[in-house]
Amino acid sequence: MIIDVHCGFGPTAAAPGWGSADALIDALDARSVAIALIASRLARAGELAAGNADVADVCAAHPQRLRGWVVLDPSRPVESSAEARKYLYDKRFVGGALYPPPAARGGLGVTFDSVLELVTAFRRYAKPLLVHTPTAAAMQEVAQLARQLSSVRFIASGMGGNDWREAIDLALPRLNVYLDISGVLVSPRLAYMLSLPNGARKLVFASGAPNTDPAALVGLLDDLDLSGEDRERILFANAARLLGLGAGDATDDLAPAGV
Amino acid sequence: MAELATGVFDLLTLLGPAPSGVETLSALLARHNVAGAAALSTQAVFFDALCGNAQTRAECAGSTALLPAAVLDPRVLNPAQHVAGARLVCLFPATQNWPLTFAPLAGALRALSAGVVLWADVARLGDATILSALLRDAGYAGPVVLGGVTGAALVEALAATGALPGPSALSTDGMHGVGEVGLAVRTLGPERVVFASRAPAQSLGAGLALVRQAGLPVADEARVLGGNARRLLGLPL
Numbered sequence: 001m002i003i004d005v006h007c008g009f010g011p012t013a014a015a016p017g018w019g020s021a022d023a024l025i026d027a028l029d030a031r032s033v034a035i036a037l038i039a040s041r042l043a044r045a046g047e048l049a050a051g052n053a054d055v056a057d058v059c060a061a062h063p064q065r066l067r068g069w070v071v072l073d074p075s076r077p078v079e080s081s082a083e084a085r086k087y088l089y090d091k092r093f094v095g096g097a098l099y100p101p102p103a104a105r106g107g108l109g110v111t112f113d114s115v116l117e118l119v120t121a122f123r124r125y126a127k128p129l130l131v132h133t134p135t136a137a138a139m140q141e142v143a144q145l146a147r148q149l150s151s152v153r154f155i156a157s158g159m160g161g162n163d164w165r166e167a168i169d170l171a172l173p174r175l176n177v178y179l180d181i182s183g184v185l186v187s188p189r190l191a192y193m194l195s196l197p198n199g200a201r202k203l204v205f206a207s208g209a210p211n212t213d214p215a216a217l218v219g220l221l222d223d224l225d226l227s228g229e230d231r232e233r234i235l236f237a238n239a240a241r242l243l244g245l246g247a248g249d250a251t252d253d254l255a256p257a258g259v
Numbered sequence: 260m261a262e263l264a265t266g267v268f269d270l271l272t273l274l275g276p277a278p279s280g281v282e283t284l285s286a287l288l289a290r291h292n293v294a295g296a297a298a299l300s301t302q303a304v305f306f307d308a309l310c311g312n313a314q315t316r317a318e319c320a321g322s323t324a325l326l327p328a329a330v331l332d333p334r335v336l337n338p339a340q341h342v343a344g345a346r347l348v349c350l351f352p353a354t355q356n357w358p359l360t361f362a363p364l365a366g367a368l369r370a371l372s373a374g375v376v377l378w379a380d381v382a383r384l385g386d387a388t389i390l391s392a393l394l395r396d397a398g399y400a401g402p403v404v405l406g407g408v409t410g411a412a413l414v415e416a417l418a419a420t421g422a423l424p425g426p427s428a429l430s431t432d433g434m435h436g437v438g439e440v441g442l443a444v445r446t447l448g449p450e451r452v453v454f455a456s457r458a459p460a461q462s463l464g465a466g467l468a469l470v471r472q473a474g475l476p477v478a479d480e481a482r483v484l485g486g487n488a489r490r491l492l493g494l495p496l
Contacts (some may be wrong), residue, residue, distance in 0.1 A: 012410070012436060012437070012438070013410075013413075013414055013442070014436050014437060014438035014441070014442040015436065015437040016441040018437060024441070027437065030472070030474070031472065044293040107372060109419050151308070181417060184461075184464040185465040185466075186460070186461060186462060187464070209437050210305050210436055210437035210438070211409075211435070211436050211437075212277070212435045212436060212437075213435060213436060213437045213438075213439075213468075213469055214437075215436050215468040215469060215471070215472035216462070216465040216466075217465070217466025217470055218468060219462060219465040219467060219469070220462045220464055220465045221292075221464070222461050222464035222465065222468070223287075223290075223464040223465075245410035253397050
């Protein structure tokens with residue numbers, strides 16, 4: 001069983017069905033993904049309302065298999081706040097998601113200063129915040145936010161990309177930061193994380209599909225000599241506990257339960 | 260090289276940087292039941308092609324499962340001499356930071372033997388297009404494999420292979436998106452997609468999983484995972 005904490009929703013040239021709920025479910029079945037948490041690729045491209053609404057619809061159609069991330073944009077705080085109010089009291093959505101804007105569109109990146117007000121207001125929903133962290137610099141911003149807002153659980157998506165070692169070192173001291181395993185397909189980054197105290201408890205499976213096939217991330221785990229327990233933690237147990245998606249020991253959570 | 264004759268064959272693996280070398284690579288291949296691989300030294304990519312290619316030959320000499328590949332670096336004098344004798348010659352223009360519109364490259368391509376398999380990293384948008392034109396102009400009729408492609412670069416490479424003068428294929432290193440291996444096979448045919456991982460720099464497990472997830476018929480999967488590479492390289496089938 002796999003819980004994929006971070007999938008995109010929206011078609012690509014190679015995966016035209018990734019914008020169709022039924023085709024997505026079939027693809028998840030073929031990869032043993034029981035639950036996928038999806039964020040709209042359309043919303044990431046700037047169409048916040050339309051994109052988040054699409055995700056709301058498909059999650060409503062498949063509540064046992066799909067949950068959503070509400071995409072937020074630091075460049076558009078008023079609209080983002082409205083989107084958060086609209087969806088984050090709804091159990092279809094597990095939390096909010098922050099991404100840097102597409103280069104062509106411009107806008108504010110995800111930095112401590114640019115999102116502090118947004119994330120401070122976000123605390124009222126008592127839900128996790130997923131932040132795209134393709135570099136160590138991005139992880140630095142998340143670590144700073146996590147230190148400032150200790151009641152918010154952050155999921156850093158991408159493990160810092162090629163800067164993974166520095167990014168992991170930045171994230172690990174923060175009890176309220178978890179890392180999803182999406183990002184560059186190099187097993188040493190996972191080996192390094194697993195060598196650190198409590199490293200296995202802070203990892204959650206994520207693919208970043210459709211840009212990366214979930215099968216690739218499962219294959220990445222096959223490069224490692226994982227214990228059965230650690231493999232289960234990464235594939236689903238940590239996510240189930242963190243996001244309340246299934247049976248899990250809440251007392252085992254490393255982070256404070258909230259203010 | 261009896262072990263190269265059957266089973267999975269990885270078209271592109273790496274030796275180095277130190278301490279990672281033949282032993283590390285061989286253990287990784289064995290872990291995933293990969294029978295053979297073409298390998299090249301990271302020294303050839305990142306430092307000096309002449310020294311690196313010599314190192315590749317030396318390290319592969321003691322292995323029955325590794326076929327030495329060579330890096331063609333047009334930034335040096337007489338680059339074709341640096342790859343003499345190699346069955347697989349590799350270009351890394353983006354990694355080595357030189358443009359394909361580079362006068363010495365044309366001469367180097369003309370000097371290549373037609374029996375050589377030319378592999379090129381065309382992850383940078385535009386490179387597949389330019390390379391196909393260069394190869395036509397150079398009259399290079401040997402097999403060409405384009406690699407390192409995903410997303411838009413994959414779309415470009417699929418189109419560019421149609422313009423290549425000789426036999427052509429795509430390698431699967433880089434194809435990490437959902438459906439990309441399947442798209443390549445549907446577009447080019449199962450005999451023109453070749454498994455490559457760039458292990459250990461990239462995950463061998465991930466690379467294999469992506470091909471196996473493509474849902475190919477058994478015979479086609481076997482072609483992609485080994486048969487096509489062995490045919491291109493003139494290895495026993």
